[in-house]
Amino acid sequence: MMPKNGRTNGQIPVIALRDITKVYQMGDVEVHALRGIDLEVYPGEMIAIMGPSGSGKSTLMNIIGCLDVPTSGTYELDGKDVSRLKDDQLAAIRNHKIGFVFQNFNLLPRTTAVANVELPLIYAGMGGRQRRKRAEDALRLVGLGDRLDHKPNELSGGQQQRVAIARALVNEPSMILADEPTGNLDTKTSIEIMELFQRLNQERGITIVFVTHNPETAEYCNRVVRIRDGLIESDETRQATAGIHAAKTHAVSSNGHEAVMVKERER
């Protein structure tokens, strides 16, 4: 395994996984999807998780996203152990701390963009007017200020994924998790989406973890974690080599509750 990044300034990781395993019981067969994952992700990082199909990427993302719990090991999110929480507690964490972006967008059909983006706020108990305003702001942030009342079937794939990203952003989560967000998009649109992620990461300091098959997509990240057979094969931190801010060496977190952070990037 590659050495861990030198984060010596005592920051609390957003994500701290220790010896995480996940075993699926398929009848008599046990599928070991994760076999002992150790991973720390710090605020403001943008990480690509890569690996062959079936290596456990989605399983890992689901655990990080609190959609699932590990079979063993501990998971601290913002310094709080969430690996043994109950359904409803996990739901609350997903609502407040995590924004999830899916490969197939998962927008509610026949529902306007703004209503889709409002969804997490409904479950956060926010009132209608404030909700609408926040959702509109999020849509503007992803460049869809002129598509507020469009329904998914009136939007292109890239636009639908932007709506999904706005939905992930709207609750000001600690991180955005994206499982193959460009898997259903063409190259040009993929680039747009990756640039959007990168902008959100670099301008707003939002922590982003995403899964991708595509090495070119991984170019937008400053850290690439490779998984094989449920284990981390490599963990490489480097300068992002693609995208609008590829040359920048500093990222400033402006994400409300996070401390402002300046970080050295290494090659």
Add this chain to the structure above:
Amino acid sequence: MKVLEALRIAMRALAANKLRSVLTMLGIIIGVGAVIALMSIGRGVEKYVTDQFAGLGSNLLFIAPGQITEGPPSLRANPVRSLTLGDMLAIADRSRVPHVAAVAADFQTRVQVSRAGKTVTVQANATTPEYPLVRNWNTTIGSYFSTLDSDERQRVVVLGSETYQQLFPNNEYPIDQTVQINGMNFRVIGVMESKGGGPGGNLDRSVFLPLTTGQDRLFKQKTPNGEYRVTVIYASIDDSANIPAAQEAITELMRERRGIKYLDQDDFTIISQNDLISVFGDILGALTIFLGAIAAISLLVGGIGIMNIMLVSVTERTREIGLRKAVGAKRGDVLIQFLIEAMTLAAIGGMIGVALGWGLAQIVSTFFGEFQAVVGADAVVTSLVVATAVGLFFGIFPAFRASRLNPIDALRYE
């Protein structure tokens, strides 16, 4: 999540599938509609009947030959022994029947009445002169015949209001005009107030003449030993509190007069207004139970329909549920969402049903002149509450299922 929010989501989900929503509601619509319509009509009938009885005269006892339990006269094994004018006179004797205020006897038969080429077939009531007093019923034109008319067997007649209109279509002044009853000339001396239909037929379509005239001159239906045969005797009692006592005294007297032995059954019937009302009450009670059963069955069927569609809906919307959970919906949020959806479905169905039932009741009302269906607020509220409760009950299982879905599996669902 607020209930209001769940309601909005439910309305949107139902609106997205309008036809299916309506079809799902159909069971509830029909159930509630039938109950509202039939209850309203039942209430209307009850009110109508009660009104009719109230018009019969207060504290009235009816004495009729035969046992009501033996069925109509034509079906009875033994011929019924008639009542006579003598029975009426005996009942009028206050030393035998205390509390009796007035009595009247009435012999009823059908007759043909004609005037100026018009002929109508109506009921003739050959009565004693006290009839209007006992029945608490007056004339609008002229007067009822007197004791003298009766004693002299005068050929005088008082017309029911409808019969008057039929025979005098131009509202001619009827007094002292001549009509023929079964071919015999009678002088019109009065017209009764309109009373409407009631138990025993529509008295507005009848004529009234002295019992003596009728039995001696017209019908010749005296008993073999020459007594005036009567169909019914009316006795009005001074106070409703005394009705049971009077009823008992009359029973005693009649048994004695008719020589009925100890333990043998009465061969006559005494009915009070209250008896009649309670008989109708029993009928309406049975009807209500019957309606309740219909309602229960149709609501059950409607409820199963709702459960079925909600299960389909939960399956269809598995991904939606998964997504909602992924962005923070708790089990309770999903549970409430689907429960409210089922309840909304049922409640809207209930409202449509109420409207439908109300419409049906109105249509029935327009077909029957005097009868008016009564749509009770209690019936409306009850059926809406019950319909919604049905939605709640049958929504529990699908909603529970939805709430337990695992978000990962749900999102992966195709």
